[in-house]
Amino acid sequence: MAIIRTNVLICAGSACVSSRAYDFKTALLEALEEAGIKEEVNVVDTGCIGTCDLGPVAIVYPDGIFYVHLKPEDAKVIVNEHLLKGRVVNRLLYQQPMTKEVFPSLSEIDFIVRQKRIVLRNMGVIDPESIEEYIAKEGYQALAKALTMSPEDVIDTVKKSGLRGRGGAGFPTGLKWELTRKATGNPKYVICNGDEGDPGAFMDRSVLEGDPHSIIEGMMIAGYAVGASKGFFYVRAEYPLAIKRIENALEQARSYGLIGENILGTDFSFDIELRRGSGAFVCGEETALIASIEGGRGEPRPRPPYPANRGLWDSPTVINNVETLANISPIILNGAEWFSSTGTEKSKGTKVFALAGKVNNTGLIEVPFGTTLGEIIFDVGGGIPGGKKFKAAQTGGPSGGCIPAEYLDLPIDYESLKQIGAIVGSGGLIIMDEDTCMVDVARFFLEFTQSESCGKCPPCRVGTRKMLDILERIVNGEGEEGDIERLIELGEEIRRDSLCGLGQTAPNPVLSTIRFFRDEYEAHIREKRCPAKSCRALIAYQVIPDKCRGCGICARVCPVGAAQGKPREIYHIDTGLCIKCGDCFAKCPFGAIEKADLVLEKV
Amino acid sequence: MDSTQIRQLNEIISRWTGKPGALMPVLQEIQEKFGYIPEDAMKEVSAKLNIPLPEVYGVVTFYHFFSLKPKGKYKIQVCEGTACYVKGAKRVLEKFEEVLGIKVGDVTPDGKFSIESVRCIGACSHAPAVMINDQVYGRMNSEKVSQLIKTLK
Numbered sequence A: 001m002a003i004i005r006t007n008v009l010i011c012a013g014s015a016c017v018s019s020r021a022y023d024f025k026t027a028l029l030e031a032l033e034e035a036g037i038k039e040e041v042n043v044v045d046t047g048c049i050g051t052c053d054l055g056p057v058a059i060v061y062p063d064g065i066f067y068v069h070l071k072p073e074d075a076k077v078i079v080n081e082h083l084l085k086g087r088v089v090n091r092l093l094y095q096q097p098m099t100k101e102v103f104p105s106l107s108e109i110d111f112i113v114r115q116k117r118i119v120l121r122n123m124g125v126i127d128p129e130s131i132e133e134y135i136a137k138e139g140y141q142a143l144a145k146a147l148t149m150s151p152e153d154v155i156d157t158v159k160k161s162g163l164r165g166r167g168g169a170g171f172p173t174g175l176k177w178e179l180t181r182k183a184t185g186n187p188k189y190v191i192c193n194g195d196e197g198d199p200g201a202f203m204d205r206s207v208l209e210g211d212p213h214s215i216i217e218g219m220m221i222a223g224y225a226v227g228a229s230k231g232f233f234y235v236r237a238e239y240p241l242a243i244k245r246i247e248n249a250l251e252q253a254r255s256y257g258l259i260g261e262n263i264l265g266t267d268f269s270f271d272i273e274l275r276r277g278s279g280a281f282v283c284g285e286e287t288a289l290i291a292s293i294e295g296g297r298g299e300p301r302p303r304p305p306y307p308a309n310r311g312l313w314d315s316p317t318v319i320n321n322v323e324t325l326a327n328i329s330p331i332i333l334n335g336a337e338w339f340s341s342t343g344t345e346k347s348k349g350t351k352v353f354a355l356a357g358k359v360n361n362t363g364l365i366e367v368p369f370g371t372t373l374g375e376i377i378f379d380v381g382g383g384i385p386g387g388k389k390f391k392a393a394q395t396g397g398p399s400g401g402c403i404p405a406e407y408l409d410l411p412i413d414y415e416s417l418k419q420i421g422a423i424v425g426s427g428g429l430i431i432m433d434e435d436t437c438m439v440d441v442a443r444f445f446l447e448f449t450q451s452e453s454c455g456k457c458p459p460c461r462v463g464t465r466k467m468l469d470i471l472e473r474i475v476n477g478e479g480e481e482g483d484i485e486r487l488i489e490l491g492e493e494i495r496r497d498s499l500c501g502l503g504q505t506a507p508n509p510v511l512s513t514i515r516f517f518r519d520e521y522e523a524h525i526r527e528k529r530c531p532a533k534s535c536r537a538l539i540a541y542q543v544i545p546d547k548c549r550g551c552g553i554c555a556r557v558c559p560v561g562a563a564q565g566k567p568r569e570i571y572h573i574d575t576g577l578c579i580k581c582g583d584c585f586a587k588c589p590f591g592a593i594e595k596a597d598l599v600l601e602k603v
Numbered sequence B: 001m002d003s004t005q006i007r008q009l010n011e012i013i014s015r016w017t018g019k020p021g022a023l024m025p026v027l028q029e030i031q032e033k034f035g036y037i038p039e040d041a042m043k044e045v046s047a048k049l050n051i052p053l054p055e056v057y058g059v060v061t062f063y064h065f066f067s068l069k070p071k072g073k074y075k076i077q078v079c080e081g082t083a084c085y086v087k088g089a090k091r092v093l094e095k096f097e098e099v100l101g102i103k104v105g106d107v108t109p110d111g112k113f114s115i116e117s118v119r120c121i122g123a124c125s126h127a128p129a130v131m132i133n134d135q136v137y138g139r140m141n142s143e144k145v146s147q148l149i150k151t152l153k
């Protein structure tokens, strides 16, 4: 057998797969074959490395050389230059967008250096489809250790670690386990909530795809602690890759005797089944999720009783988020103190965020609680593209709120964000710049929650409709004096009177943007002006004569013939025809088209 | 439904009969096999699993994953998740409607294309993103939409 000299890890996370990582892999395997070194180079898939916008990406070990934006034709070059001659291919290395500095190794780039990886410990390190690699990285050792402890001691360790649920509410995990353990009723269940409803978040998906065994191990330790012998994964049907990797991992664990009867020679038995969600946001809510596993419409029911007492099929059930469960094994292995040494006073450990929107480095990141938003955006995220100004970040998706620029230095944790009307949320972190209209963002989220309301309770169903109507009027330039007050009033009513968390939190994006960007609402309502120049009803596209070179590109791209003119003369836009699609604005090579405030004709 | 479809349907149902919470997985498999949930299939599921038809219908209409109509040969899913929205997903969706002459939720008369709006397909880093059948296309704009449709025609 040939000796493996080199390992090439190719990211097989969703984002990289969608940018054709597998085409690169095929090309690489062919190139290795051709060069006759197929036996010496090990090509493996790995989970999301985090640098998704650089994808497809690959790491070449032992040197840890990190290649980005890989195309199939690059495979040959890497084989011939790097693998055969030992010469790193410079043009495929990562270049810092601002300083243009080139970094050969993944571990040096600012995006990674600033992170602390507990949940993402194995991402980009092991092959998610290999239980052997997971085991080689201390996998299932925490389970083995837990089985030598009493269930009470396991619960005690989790309690002392200070771990709080990462699904949104931040409930102390150890306490939840204790309540379930003490609840009467049999059998008991463990559910892993992998529904990830926030539209614009992919943390749980990435962890399930990249390190499925760590979640299985977390579920089993939970099962042992609460006295359950059956667990369920609930994962969105829209996550086919995650589902495939979980099923594969379950099968491997079963064949290793790590799930099943009398695990590791003890009298603990545990099995896990996978159920798929079918795309209803409300099913992320625990009681709705349980109703969905039971086979019906995923509608929430009032709590109490909490699932800890009456959950799946009315049995005591512990339900935890994916990321919560990913923290369990390291806590058991390294101890409560180790975990609680990271973070702030009341928020221990780290938080994974899916960083997206108007930021240079988009992707998956993990930072200790207490990190500031500014550090996340500028140090990890590499700042705002195009020299634009940062306006706000949205956390917690449709249940969350925004954090404006004046709080860039606020250390992020559960308490600090709550104080300013935002939430940590499950990890969606959308960065917005000066071109984003905050009123429209609020409208966007409300449109989402409105359409996702299960309809069971009127405050949620009818109230959000009323709020949405008002917001739609405002962005269309038909806002009236008193609208802001009406929004606040309706929002507070819905918050108070809705049955489940969906309704109770639906007004948050609106209330939070009113709190920090009331002037934008007022500009829309009183002056019929959109300060971000984003709301179509309130802007006009026009040509700046001094800048126009008469290239005619605008006329070519305009779908309705509104951009008009003769070649080499100054073009103009017929505002009567213009549908404000913005295509000409995006395409003009000379920046000769601008968005202007529409001066509404007063009748 | 033809006889093969009926056989496939019965195979799915019998695999889950008797298991608790069988309705959802059965419907998911039907959706995947046929691309939608035919009316006859709902009746069959109702009869075999002993669940009243209105309840089956209630579940099918509750979840976005299920559809009552067949989709196009090219199933275009435009992401309107937050990351894509702030990067101009609205225009991308509009452009598909413009080029294909149908609205979101519809299928072209020749059955070739259908357009849907979906929420986050996990490619936020490549926003705005679109998925056609199982292939993701990232960093979309109007121009790319026109080009893409041409390659599919």
Ligand SMILES: Cc1cc2nc3c(=O)[nH]c(=O)nc-3n(C[C@H](O)[C@H](O)[C@H](O)COP(=O)(O)O)c2cc1C
Residues within 6 Å of the ligand: A164, A165, A166, A167, A168, A169, A170, A171, A173, A193, A194, A195, A196, A197, A198, A281, A282, A283, A284, A285, A286, A287, A319, A320, A321, A322, A324, A325, A426, A500, A501, A502
């Ligand atoms: C409308 C709504 C949607 C939710 N979506 C999710 C979700 O996608 N993932 C999740 O883990 N928790 C979600 N939750 C929170 C769950 O109800 C529950 O608190 C959580 O799964 C508990 O796990 P944890 O304690 O580990 O956070 C949602 C709650 C509400 C009200």
Ligand code: SF4
Residues within 6 Å of the ligand: A543, A547, A548, A549, A550, A551, A552, A553, A554, A555, A571, A587, A588, A589, A590, A591, A592, A593
């Ligand atoms: S694309 Fe720009 S420069 Fe060219 S004709 Fe239009 S406005 Fe003038």
Ligand code: SF4
Residues within 6 Å of the ligand: A541, A554, A557, A558, A559, A560, A561, A562, A563, A573, A574, A577, A578, A579, A580, A581, A582, A583, A584, A585
């Ligand atoms: S915004 Fe769109 S419709 Fe208006 S002139 Fe430009 S390309 Fe034409």
Ligand code: FES
Residues within 6 Å of the ligand: A011, A012, A013, A014, A015, A016, A017, A047, A048, A049, A050, A051, A052, A053, A055, A057, A363, A364
């Ligand atoms: S999916 Fe490849 S780096 Fe995130």
Ligand code: FES
Residues within 6 Å of the ligand: A199, A200, A201, B079, B080, B081, B082, B083, B084, B085, B119, B120, B121, B122, B123, B124, B125, B127, B128, B129
């Ligand atoms: S929001 Fe569109 S892919 Fe995530």
